[in-house]
Each structure stands twice: as structure tokens, then as C-alpha cells.
Amino acid sequence: MGPRTVRLAATAAILGLGVIGAQSATGATQDEPTSTPVPISTPDGQVSSYVINTKTANPGQVRKAEQAVTATGGVVVQSWPQIGVVVAHSTMADFRTAVAAKANNAIESVGPTRSVAVSEGTPDGVQAPWGPGKGQLRPATKKRDISEGTAATTTDPREGDQWDMQMINVPQAHTITTGSPDVTVGVLDSGIDPDHPDLVNQIDRAKSVGCTDAGRPVTGQDAWAPTTSDHGTHVAGTIGAERNGVGIVGIAPGAKMASVKVVNDDGFIYPEYAVCGFMEAGLKGMDVTNNSYYVDPFEFWCGDQPEQAPALEAVRRAVEWSTAQGTVHAAAAGNSAYDLSDKTTNASSPNDAEVPTDRVINSSCKDIPTELDGVVTVSSIDRAGKLSSFSNRGLGSIDVAAPGSSILSTIVRDNGYGTKSGTSMASPHVAGVLALMKSAHPTWSPDRMISELRAQATDTPCSTTTRGAECVGTPQENSYYGDGIVDAYAAVR
Known part of the structure; x- marks a missing residue:
């Protein structure tokens, strides 16, 4: 079965606070309730961040949008003309309405990217009339890593402890390929430890980039190395830890990884960071991306809400464009x-x-990027092969399942190893398998890779779990496992 089709707000026409053609744009069905509005305050004097989507990805329309930003006293932080998206900062309370009015009908939608001020400030090199200040940051609930873990440092080889690799037939796959150095996996996360003995030779530093400077890409190790979280380092170990007689072995140790930092020091992944990450993946020719996160500050971005739909659309465009460049995406x-x-x-x-x-949501509300078209949605299973108690599920929503409970991998502390649990740990198993698949079949397109990944997954009947709704569906496709448990050997043989 091919990838599911998810209708998003691709054709929404949202200006100011009104929605034009909402029924065709939201993706919600007629018998569903409208989702609860969540007003976002952008008071005068506060540096707020916005995404602007032009009606087409046309350089002329992007220039009109940029000129409109400047005319309202805002600043253009980053433009992505390939997809018709502009990231802007402003201290005007009515920026959305004002910029749309000045853009000569070039703008499709404008929306805020967060509910607080821009804590990192406007990037160096962008001349903002309010100076380089940090805005007026309201107290925020600090977001922790999607999955927590217990640290356990060791210098002894730990391959025998990697039950997850045995479950998805990685050793058998390695008899065919361990991955090609021509294949690169973009790890969109909190950064990869550049000094870890299992990772130091695995990072493509030329392709690595930081995206947390208000959504503007920045090169250099300081921009993409981890600072406050080892989440990305743990993810990277599962994907591609080197076979070197030390520690563990990743699924695709012969491939390369790029550290694409999209998590800021407070643990947030805002839309402009994710857009930057996907665009850089496409621009730099990354073959696969792993996305063990959801885009903040909404767990679900609602296409029928004019303050949420623009950011959802900007991320959707970035995913679609990078896919068109040949990048395939896996997500938790x-x-x-x-x-x-x-x-x-x-x-x-x-x-x-x-x-x-506390809000009502409907089918227009998407967990992004995992529910976007062209993204492999991965649920988590435990050592017994059952759905992890924490894992999301959904018939027609899950593509494949992979191990995600108590996964041993690399951590930053003492360049060691530790276990973490979460769909964050399941997704990199699929990203690693996709890297092996691309190595074995270099001409396959993202659509072909996803189709083959799902077809070759191990059909798994419904199981019981200690939390959540009953599993529904058939062994061939159900709400827990999707099309089945990913199989690395089947993907390459």
C-alpha cells in the first residue's frame, strides 16, 4: 500500500485574522467541530516572529513580501524563494494585517511562529530598528527532551546489548551493505557530539548547519554541536555509530550524518527552525532526514485556525520541496x-x-512534521514487540513501527552510552534503514523508498498495550504497527 494521503491547508488564503475558502483548506470534515481558537498576543514593543507565505513560489512575489515587511517597520530574517516563505520579525502589534495590506496581493497567509517573544533576538547582520535586544520574553514552560534516559558510560563494546538491531535484522542487512559514504542522513535535532568516538568520523561537517538563530542557517561547529541536550547524539548513534571496536554499532555505519540543529537551548523547535532544517537538507543533497520531535509550540497545528495555519503551511512547503530534491523523511x-x-x-x-x-481539535490539526505527506510516521514498540505504552497510534496514520523502548545509544556525557525511550528512538531506526535502502538502491526516489519500506515491513497482528485505545485493523495494516515492523534485511536484499 502506498503512503497515505493527508490533506493540509496547502491552498488556504488567510490574510490578517480572516479565513477565505476555509472549508476546502482546512482538511476537516463537515461534521467535525471547529477547533478552539488560541489567540497569540504580539503586543507593541515585543519582538515577535512570523512566517509569510506568498501565493506562489515566485521571486517577484517574495520581493513584494520582503518590501512589505520593511515598509511596516519589520525586518526580513530569512527568505526561502524556492517555496515562497519569508521569516520576519516585528514589534508592531498589528503586523499581520499591515504587511498583508502593503504586499500588493502577493501574500497568501501570515502567522506567528510562537506565543512568546523571540528569546534569541534578531540575528547578527540583520539591521533591526529596535537593535539586537532579546525582546520581552514572557516566562515559558521549558520543553524537555521528547524522551528521557538514564546515562551509563562504558568503553566496552556493547553491540550484544543492542536487542533492537537484532529485532529488525540489522546484522543480516550488514552482510549486504553497511551503507554508502555517498549517502547522508540529516539528523534534525539538538546537535551531534563532534567528539564522541563512535560519531567523530561519521559527521559530514560541510553539510552540518545550525538553524536556531531565528531560522537563519549558520555553519560551523558552534552552530550545530549540542549545548543543552544529548537527544540528537542519542538519535545519531542509532542511525550511524561507527563499527570501530568501541561502544555500539549503528544501522548504517558506512553512511554519513549531517548535524542539523533545530532545537534551541530551551528545548523548543519553532516552525522557522524546522523550515530551515528541511530546506538545508534539500539544498545540500541529504538523502534522508530523521525528525524525532514535533514543531512547537503546538502539538497539533490546526488548519482551520488563521493563527496556526500559516506556520503549518510553511513547514509543509519545506517538506514538499526537499522531498522533490530527493530527500526522504522519517519522523516520530x-x-x-x-x-x-x-x-x-x-x-x-x-x-x-x-x-x-485546553482545546477542541479536529482532523485539520496536524502533528508536524510526522503527519505531512511524504513523511514516514513511526510508532514505538518494546522488546516484546508490543506497542510502547507512550506511543501515538492511529489506523491510516502510522506507516511502520520500530523499537523505541530502552534503546542503548551514544550520549554526550563522558562520551558514553545510555538508554532512552520514546518514538524519538524508534524513528532513527527507520532513518537508518532508509539509508541502507538508498545505499543499495541509489536510483530510488523518496516515493519508491517509502512504498518499498512499507511493503517489506513485517506484518504484525494487533497486540495489547497497557495504555491507550484498542488496536484496530488487520495484520497487514493496523493502528499500532501500520504496515508492520521495519525490516532492514528485507529493505536491502
């Missing part, structure tokens, strides 16, 4: 034990606000 399904195929309520968003909103 999420750790809320939620049924993605039956959305009703959500109480975690916006997670950078003092108090999140």
Missing part, C-alpha cells in the same frame, strides 16, 4: 498515547505559554 509519531486518526481534544499547547489551552 509522538509520545502522548494519542490516536492520530481520531483527534478530539488537546491540553498541551501552546507549550511555550505560561498556561497551555
